[in-house]
Amino acid sequence: MKPLFSSLSEIQRELAAGTTSCRQLVEYYLDNIGQRNAELNVFLEVWADEARQQAIIVDEKLAQGTAGRLAGMVIGLKDVLAYQGHALQSSSHILDGFKSLFTGTAVQRLLAEDAIFIGRQNCDEFAMGGSNENSAFGPVRNAQDTSRVPGGSSGGSAVAVQADMCLASIGSDTGGSVRQPAAFCGVIGLKPTYSRISRYGLVAFASSFDQIGPITHSVEDAARLLEIMAGPDGMDSTASQQPVPAYSALLEPLPHYRIGYIKEAIDRPGLQPEVHDALERTLDTLRQQGHVVEAVDFPFLDQMIPTYYILTTAEASSNLSRFDGVKYGFRAPDVTDLESLYKKTRAQGFGPEVQRRIMLGTFVLSASYYDAYYT
Template structure:
């Protein structure tokens, strides 16, 4: 079976009879089994995925399948899925089972996506290389001597290695976008409040967002459309109507686009990335769009400010994992000193 570039390709193949949801799941299960060396999956829901695939194949024949029929999805190990373990890649939550599903998971399932497993990440989503996980580091599928990026390194590597069609990640300060770049796939951090965070093990609540990692912009748009929208379980979620994001035809009206010139002058910027960015600017201008540079004099304080805010929020959010209410508890915890 080939590496499908998009859900549209998969669904066309299903219509032609060349593949089925069941054959897709078996294909991914075989690939996951053959790529354990990458240390991407921490748990595979094989039996459940097979049963669900059979059911969706029946719905396809009956003409009642959802928009995501044929999409096999992996979820980051900090997103809750009822009846399944979730650990945020930490020993602290070893053996903890979700009592409810995240809103994003429920919305994917409603449209007949198949969730095949949970994937590795940096511990409590705090990291940029996927090297802080209790399960060990994730290797980059393109070069196992390189990191996959983080904290959603398992999600990006799973898509890049064709161990699923789409993966969900979470992004606080780059944790979807950076590993997607490292692994050569598409990653999108939706605008804050666009996607419900209900069921996400929080790092920094005023920054966190759940988003897709995909093989195509088309699939990123479709998944974002499905998981977006008001959620009564997340008071910060936006009530603005969800647009059909997967309608990604080039707009006829011309846009005004700006960028911060200081980023292009940063000594840490890779020359290849700079060249690609400048090529993109030239392409946009050639299409008639206005592209202007802007000056931002506070660039040097962005990262320090980020760490002041996020570490304070992380301290508040993670204090609940104290081994009393839930979480790992040492068998020698007779007193403070013995722990």
């Protein structure tokens, strides 16, 4: 479907002209959510009253000339991002009943620029999956064709933008979880360089891979969200200390780049002809725009997936060990001792895909397998 607005710039021109208001925008998106959410299963929770109240505040700031850079932007949050006082479940029963005690850095920076948050979005459980079929709350469906998957793990975030339920979403990407659903849904998805955005407030899957990223209708909006969320953070020692460029200002005029593509990926046996042709057309378009496009040799494609699974499952095994039913979240009933509490809580609280990755990660972390996997 064609969105009412394809960028924040369009919205802010309408706001300046007085032809729309933040309150009207929120009602528009709430109406779209009400019409399609039952079918698409995108939002696990809609913060209607809160969004309406925030819209009133932003409208008042606009009238006073004190509004932030994101005034008019209605945003959905993937269910892996901490927002104080709001449920945070990672689309898993293991966190039933849990509410975040703090707001993550990226979310706080968006709030400071007057973004309006409209709800919590469905995803693969603990961001583990590529189809959004692994959620404890049911699959998300592609708005273009509900018999198709939207990709994952940020499938709900991508479909929310695709179906015009919000102007932008904030997702997370470990091994394609922003980029792949964005591609499946025909929207813009960006995984920033690792450490560019603080991970404080992001539920960890694989800490050395995870990165927060925006999903939008336009490259301009993705750039604007990145420059606001990025930057050093005392709560995350891995966050980059490098200055944050004004990414949105770099888009006009568009500079010419030297762009590399992996030759082995395009010439790979088994690649579907229509995918091959689409890639070739894209490369031709980039050349016509004046960019230098060159093939790059990368002979390690066959090793990438096994390496990814060894490293990410090992990290997941460690990160998810904290969910044991003792301090917060789901606790299995009818336990007889501490060991049965751990076993039953984790067996009943985690879904099959998460259990599979925890087991694989625990296996590769075993001391006796060090030589087989790490040398």
